[in-house]
Amino acid sequence: xxxxxxxxxxxxxxxxPSQAPMTGAVSAAPGRRRxxxxxxxxxxxxxxxxxxxxxxxxxxxxxxxxxxxPYDPSARSEDVLQPPSWEHWFGTTHLGQDVFSQILVGTRxxxxxxxxxxxxxxxxxxxxxxxxGYVGGLGDESLxxxxxxxxxxxxxxxxxxxxxxxxxxxxxxxxxxIAITGxxxxxxxxxxxTLSLRRRDFVEAARSNGESTWRIITAEILPNLTAIIASxxxxxxxxxxxxxxxxxxxxxxxxxxxxxxxxxxQAQSQLALQRGAWWWFVPAGLCIALLGMSLTLINFGIDxxxxxxxxxxxxxxxxxxxRGIRPRIGFTPVVRExxxxxx
Amino acid sequence: xxxxxxRLGFYVITFWAxxxxxxxxxxxxxxxPVRALIAKNQGRISTDAEAALRTLFGLEKETTLWQQYLxxxxxxxxxxxxxxxxxxxxxxxxxxxxxxxxxxxxxxIATIISFTIGTVIGSGxxxxxGTWADSLLPISTFFxxxxxxxxxxIAITIFSVTLGWFPASGSYDRSLVPTFxxxxxxxxxxxxxxxxxxIVISSISGWILGMRNMMVTVSSEDYVTVAQAKGVSERTxxxxxxxxxxxxxxxxxxxxxxxxxxxGTLIMEIVFSYQGIGYYLFTAVAAKDYPLMQGIFLVITVAxxxxxxxxxxxxxxxxxxxxxxx
Numbered sequence: 275x276x277x278x279x280x281x282x283x284x285x286x287x288x289x290x291p292s293q294a295p296m297t298g299a300v301s302a303a304p305g306r307r308r309x310x311x312x313x314x315x316x317x318x319x320x321x322x323x324x325x326x327x328x329x330x331x332x333x334x335x336x337x338x339x340x341x342x343x344p345y346d347p348s349a350r351s352e353d354v355l356q357p358p359s360w361e362h363w364f365g366t367t368h369l370g371q372d373v374f375s376q377i378l379v380g381t382r383x384x385x386x387x388x389x390x391x392x393x394x395x396x397x398x399x400x401x402x403x404x405x406x407g408y409v410g411g412l413g414d415e416s417l418x419x420x421x422x423x424x425x426x427x428x429x430x431x432x433x434x435x436x437x438x439x440x441x442x443x444x445x446x447x448x449x450x451x452i453a454i455t456g457x458x459x460x461x462x463x464x465x466x467x468t469l470s471l472r473r474r475d476f477v478e479a480a481r482s483n484g485e486s487t488w489r490i491i492t493a494e495i496l497p498n499l500t501a502i503i504a505s506x507x508x509x510x511x512x513x514x515x516x517x518x519x520x521x522x523x524x525x526x527x528x529x530x531x532x533x534x535x536x537x538x539x540q541a542q543s544q545l546a547l548q549r550g551a552w553w554w555f556v557p558a559g560l561c562i563a564l565l566g567m568s569l570t571l572i573n574f575g576i577d578x579x580x581x582x583x584x585x586x587x588x589x590x591x592x593x594x595x596x597r598g599i600r601p602r603i604g605f606t607p608v609v610r611e612x613x614x615x616x617x
Numbered sequence: 618x619x620x621x622x623x624r625l626g627f628y629v630i631t632f633w634a635x636x637x638x639x640x641x642x643x644x645x646x647x648x649x650p651v652r653a654l655i656a657k658n659q660g661r662i663s664t665d666a667e668a669a670l671r672t673l674f675g676l677e678k679e680t681t682l683w684q685q686y687l688x689x690x691x692x693x694x695x696x697x698x699x700x701x702x703x704x705x706x707x708x709x710x711x712x713x714x715x716x717x718x719x720x721x722x723x724x725x726i727a728t729i730i731s732f733t734i735g736t737v738i739g740s741g742x743x744x745x746x747g748t749w750a751d752s753l754l755p756i757s758t759f760f761x762x763x764x765x766x767x768x769x770x771i772a773i774t775i776f777s778v779t780l781g782w783f784p785a786s787g788s789y790d791r792s793l794v795p796t797f798x799x800x801x802x803x804x805x806x807x808x809x810x811x812x813x814x815x816i817v818i819s820s821i822s823g824w825i826l827g828m829r830n831m832m833v834t835v836s837s838e839d840y841v842t843v844a845q846a847k848g849v850s851e852r853t854x855x856x857x858x859x860x861x862x863x864x865x866x867x868x869x870x871x872x873x874x875x876x877x878x879x880x881g882t883l884i885m886e887i888v889f890s891y892q893g894i895g896y897y898l899f900t901a902v903a904a905k906d907y908p909l910m911q912g913i914f915l916v917i918t919v920a921x922x923x924x925x926x927x928x929x930x931x932x933x934x935x936x937x938x939x940x941x942x943x
Binding site for chain 1: 627628630631634635638639642643646758759761762763764766767770771773774777778785872873875876877879880881883884887888898899902903905907910911913914917918921922925
């Protein structure tokens with residue numbers, strides 16, 4: 275049930291020994307825990323909750339942004355290069371455009387491209403990764419070489435040369451290009467995990483019961499990959515957001531379509547730095563950082579949810595310090611649920 | 618030995634894939650932007666150069682695709698990447714050759730510094746988990762979430778525009794003639810400090826996080842407990858037992874994430890107007906200089922492949938298991 279993320283990171287041989295202490299801690303009270311397992315364990319993780327709240331906020335802005343924007347983001351006005359004020363919260367550009375409105379309106383483009391690319395890339399990754407891991411043999415070899423080739427080839431220059439040669443680059447096109455170049459990491463991780471699941475007892479049992487391959491994959495293997503698929507998805511969204519913003523920043527894509535990258539592009543090309551117009555590029559960067567942090571926090575939450583060793587480190591740090599224990603080498607991690615049960 | 622041969626085979630395949638992608642991209646794109654550019658420069662391009670461009674971008678409709686592919690390989694292997702439009706009539710290969718030492722010097726050194734420092738800090742934090750050192754984690758999360766180029770913008774605002782400590786753009790003092798004099802080298806270092814610092818700050822968090830998580834995992838291994846129990850000094854346990862094993866995945870992830878890092882740092886060069894590959898890629902995109910764009914992509918890929926081979930070699934030295942199998 276518990277999936278050790280290390281297997282995923284480093285192939286089977288390195289991680290096997292490290293699994294032993296962990297399963298020991300988890301199975302300390304095997305019988306009693308079943309049934310009483312707390313629901314929504316994931317949401318008890320403060321990191322995950324913080325990440326989800328920030329992400330929900332940006333989702334809201336993405337939906338209502340264009341309506342609540344105080345000005346038309348492209349409309350020029352007399353107030354040229356104004357620092358932040360009550361009329362213009364984030365100041366104005368060299369043409370008197372309202373930066374706050376540009377950011378509000380631009381959120382939608384960022385979120386849409388990020389999630390469309392994330393969903394597409396995850397889909398490709400799941401299909402290729404699970405197939406490679408489950409089929410094995412020559413099919414596995416060739417699919418993993420394909421994934422590794424895409425991992426090693428620098429994605430950003432590849433995206434640039436593809437997007438740079440397209441005659442018109444809308445948001446969805448960029449999303450598709452990012453997905454085509456960015457699926458490999460998820461596929462690699464999923465393949466490693468499928469490989470280790472494939473020979474587990476419950477899969478063997480299903481196979482000897484005569485279940486079809488399709489059913490084994492969808493009903494036995496995929497549910498056990500949920501956490502990894504989720505964390506791969508979140509990671510890909512973060513990658514897609516960064517790629518989109520970088521592309522817009524260097525002027526690839528539709529510059530009439532607002533997103534945080536185009537705001538930065540304008541700021542850079544209109545010499546905002548030299549004019550000291552910090553309000554022009556600081557908010558967009560902070561938004562990117564916030565969104566990226568929320569995604570990273572969600573991923574930390576998933577990691578800790580999946581790997582109890584990391585969880586116990588994070589949750590018990592303060593209580594350990596209070597008791598004067600310094601967590602170090604050979605320190606057996608105690609899962610909180612197990613401890614509560616024993617008491 | 619088998620390990621290295623396998624890896625080498627993989628890199629040959631990757632190189633082939635990169636060249637093939639490069640071959641097909643202009644051919645599957647709608648429209649014919651290159652034809653227009655050639656027509657615009659009619660008479661200024663020599664017939665040889667024009668033929669090379671036609672081969673590179675698939676404008677020879679009369680030959681078969683296979684023949685075009687073979688011709689394309691012929692050009693690539695001879696190092697002919699076509700003629701740059703933006704820097705007409707300089708061949709692309711010459712433009713890239715002029716830019717690449719700057720990139721390797723800046724991005725290469727900064728990446729190695731960042732990897733080394735990040736790994737050391739990460740092992741320290743992982744070792745002392747649950748103490749104040751853990752509070753460094755949220756900070757590094759922040760730095761891993763912001764785009765590299767935005768940090769560069771902030772760095773310029775603070776250190777160049779406001780404080781005036783470092784120049785905001787360029788790679789050396791333009792009044793100097795590039796020679797191997799101390800004055801020139803000093804100028805290169807002075808101009809390179811801020812970009813290098815920004816690269817280190819923005820990429821270091823990834824190494825810290827990776828190493829920290831591996832240290833947490835490794836330090837509860839039995840062999841670490843045994844080493845501690847038999848009274849080996851803490852220093853030796855930390856560096857000889859725990860960090861020694863935790864660094865292995867770190868090296869292999871170095872190889873894999875190199876492409877990502879290089880992509881990010883190339884954009885940095887644009888912000889700093891640093892005359893490396895990234896800056897030329899930017900001008901090529903702006904000027905729709907397709908031969909230069911594709912040439913740069915190929916060269917970056919080859920450079921990343923070389924770095925990967927080096928990382929594999931280091932991994933082989935560090936991990937005896939790769940050398941054992943016959």
